[in-house]
Amino acid sequence: MSLDLASIRAQFPILAETVHGKRLAYLDNAATTQKPLAVLDRIDRYYRHENANVHRAVHLLAERATKAYEGARDRIASFVGADREEIVFTRGTTEAINLVARSYLQPMLQPGDEVLLTGMEHHSNIVPWQLAGAKTVAAPVRDDGSLDLDAWRAMLNPRTRLVAVVQVSNALGTVNPVAEMIEIAHAAGVPVLVDGAQSLAHLKLDLHALDVDFFTTSAHKAFGPTGFGMLYAKREHLEAMPPWHGGGDMIETVAFEGSTWNEIPYKFEAGTPDMAGAIGFAAALDWIDGVGLDTLIAHEVDLTAYATEQLAGLPGIRVIGTAPGKVGVFSMVMDGAHPHDLGTLLSESGVAVRTGHHCTMPLWQRFGVPATARASLAVYNGHDDIDQLVSGLKTAQRLLG
Incomplete structure (x- = not known):
């Protein structure tokens, strides 16, 4: 079954918030998800x-x-x-x-x-x-x-x-x-x-x-x-x-x-x-x-594939974690930029991501990075959120480069 994204989003009042004058692209779902009206x-x-x-x-x-x-x-x-x-x-x-x-x-x-x-x-x-x-x-x-x-x-x-x-x-x-x-x-x-x-x-x-x-x-x-x-x-x-x-x-x-x-x-x-x-x-x-777990999973699989493709096309951006069958979590580092600076500039673009070690310090020691900026997906996200993330990353590259 296809997912009616507009209908899903209408059930989450917080998604109508604006951030620095921009529409909110909430991509911090691994930290916490937003709550529907039913809850x-x-x-x-x-x-x-x-x-x-x-x-x-x-x-x-x-x-x-x-x-x-x-x-x-x-x-x-x-x-x-x-x-x-x-x-x-x-x-x-x-x-x-x-x-x-x-x-x-x-x-x-x-x-x-x-x-x-x-x-x-x-x-x-x-x-x-x-x-x-x-x-x-x-x-x-x-x-x-x-x-x-x-x-x-x-x-x-x-x-x-x-x-x-x-x-x-x-x-x-x-x-x-x-x-x-x-x-x-x-x-x-x-x-x-x-x-x-x-x-x-x-x-x-x-x-x-x-x-x-x-x-x-x-x-x-x-x-x-x-x-x-x-x-x-x-x-x-x-x-x-x-x-x-x-x-x-x-x-x-x-x-x-x-x-x-x-x-x-x-x-x-x-x-x-x-x-x-x-x-x-x-x-x-x-x-x-009510949404249907199969429908939810299928939507996130499609969205993860789209995000993977879009982020792979950005020079100077590295996603850590590319295991087959992964869910929609993208921990990123940008050449020449601290993740906290990157997260701040993404927020200026209306994009909410997580920055830091994500309570996995031994993991980042293994990969040789102190922190990352992490985007993570949920059922109310769409291609437009990924496009807004990519646009925000390009803006950050211009400002930090």
């Missing part, structure tokens, strides 16, 4: 008509809030191919990885135990393992930004306690072969965590079919609200893991002599939850299904 209206409706704490009262507003909140868990589980008991609500991907690091990995660690990563991991998939006490080792990334799978396989060893791998690189757009990696790791008796922060809105997911042990993601990367995400974990892992935060809702009984814990997933969800975040996330997934 904004659903969150507004919650606060206007359903706002109450969940699980703790029998009055009507609490019943409405609890029904919507727990309905969101069902919706999220269905979207990713999981059971509701396997979905733990978190503040996002970062918190979900930290939960696994502290509650699953840390209790089993012995000196010298390793977590096997790749050279393209986000800091959020590096630092938590180090804080838990593990040695982090990373498989190399090839010159085109793809993973050296043979080297990764060779790095699996008896000290590997966990494999943690990003499904889609936020800096390169590389799509890693996580299904094959899970199969290889499981054959060696090693569990796998997949960082899915960038994959939820770009790939079809079926976590049960994938047989992954842990999967983390964030709502705001997929047209949902900020500050909300989830951890998927196999039931047997969640049953065995101790809670990591204490307080209300994660308990079964409390006494001064000791306490007992709630059933999964609630034993990991202490305190008043982000009800609006859960409900807004579910609304975002409904919106994606």
